Amino acid sequence: MSTLTSRATGPTSPARPDRPDRPDRPARTPADRESAPAARRRTTSRALLSKGVVNAVLIVAALYTLMPVSWLLFAATKNSRDLFGTSGFAFGDFNLFANLRHVLTFNDGIYLRWFGNSMLYSVVGSAASSLLCVATGYAFDKYDFKGKEKLFGIVLGGVLVPATVIQLPMYLLATKAGVVNTYWALLLPAMVNPFGVYLARVFSEGYVPAEVLEAARVDGAGELRTFAGIALPMLAPGFMTIFLFSFTASWNNFFGALVMLNDEKLYPVNLGLFMWNSVTQQQPEYYALVITGSLVAVVPLIIAFVCLQRFWRSGLTAGAVK
Template sequence: MVNRIRPGTVVVLALLFAAAAYFLLPVVWVLIAATKSTADLFGTFGLWSPDPQLGQNLSRLFGTGVFGRWIVNSFLYAGLGALAATLLSTAAGYAMAKYPFTGREALFNLVLAGVLVPPTVLALPTYLIFSEAGMTGTFWSVLLPGIVSPFGVYLARIHANAAIPDALLESARLDGAGEYRIFVSIGLKIMSPALVTIFLFQFISIWNNYFLPLVMLSDQNLYPVTLGLGLWNSQTFRDPAFFELTVTGAAVSALLLVLTMASLQRFWRAGLTAGSVKE
């Protein structure tokens, strides 16, 4: 007996394919464009490369010297910032979930309000604070703001409430374990999927951040790759060769981000499904 496909299923599949094409088309375009010369970028169809020269484009890109530095800077900003944000968010979320104290809900509501504030709104006040401290134009002016993650605190508290039984913590206390040991030995292990999820979201957020480095930095050697590519793009009007560098650099940056996400995919899935099944 042949099962009939329902019209609703066809509509849903069509919408999913349309959404996938919408999001993947720019990625496919930039990957193909990275194989083109400047003349082919403007003289050929966007999804076709008649004379691929990816090797030459990559050679020119990394031959500049500064692009490799920008990539390293981005990994430092995003990696260190996301790691610190993950640890701080996890500790704060765990404390809000498992320790009753006066003003806990008011503090958590303040954290939720921070989730709703766009990062661009905070860029100017952050610049003024770092200017008073004499830290603008330094590596720390981009790294330190990245370790604050209201969304990470929110996610950590929700996960700690759902995944860590209070009875387990009480048993550990009866066995003589201190609060620090309980957090490190029990809390962090149970919350490890949430840690990876927080790290991934914060890593992507810092990597894609453009406005904060633009406000804070003046030394090109400290630029992340997003700001560096923006600089090259602004110079295309005087030298068309920057078109090749910008497009190829964007493709390399996108691939590195995709590879980072793929390497954490199995942990991310675990984080999204943790606590969904009752035992």
């Protein structure tokens, strides 16, 4: 009976600890168990090294970008003697407020006139240009008309043309129109922004659903009311993004003002500072005026980007996620 039972059930043997549970999988050696943590450490060290390199590059780029502005801040605290007699990145006798008062009151406050002109050219011109670009991009996106894509291709071709190349033809056109040496000489060219039209069409494709416009038309809204009351609020991030680009370009528009304007009272702030800087060799006291005036001229750009950066960020990421 015991023989039959043993034959039926088969011989049993105790489990061998050195035998793997799965014969097709080789057993891990002590060397393998030691190499796994080492591999993880190597991966972690590579990740930390790459992050460290990226952060170091970004820090160097930030310092390089902020260096001119920081030099202006240091130099604006010095008088004419300390400006050339001390280190560039050292504070002077903290004459900042005296220098500011001198800039704002020099020559009957001509700097304030230049600053106001720059605000007019940049704010009014950029707002009108942004609104025109948004309306044009919206029309290119939502309406079908003959030759639409060919016309849009011509608009994109305008992006490839540098502004300095067309400055002479624009001057000749402004002469024919009789707007040379007037505010319109800079305001009218600022409204033409081919890149803004391209951005506005991209924003319109991503932000304005066609179903919403169709529902507004069914409710009896006209095309102008549909654009102003429904599409334009949806395109607010795109409008602010185009406005920031236009504002920066208008504020830094030096060559256009140099060609179009002759009257000192119509100068923007960058052209006025250039005129002051051109006489510093004969009159060194103008150095303090140029440096302090340049520091003040940077402030509007900083304020614009700080206050509107949330619209700018949302605008730059438009279309990244569908």
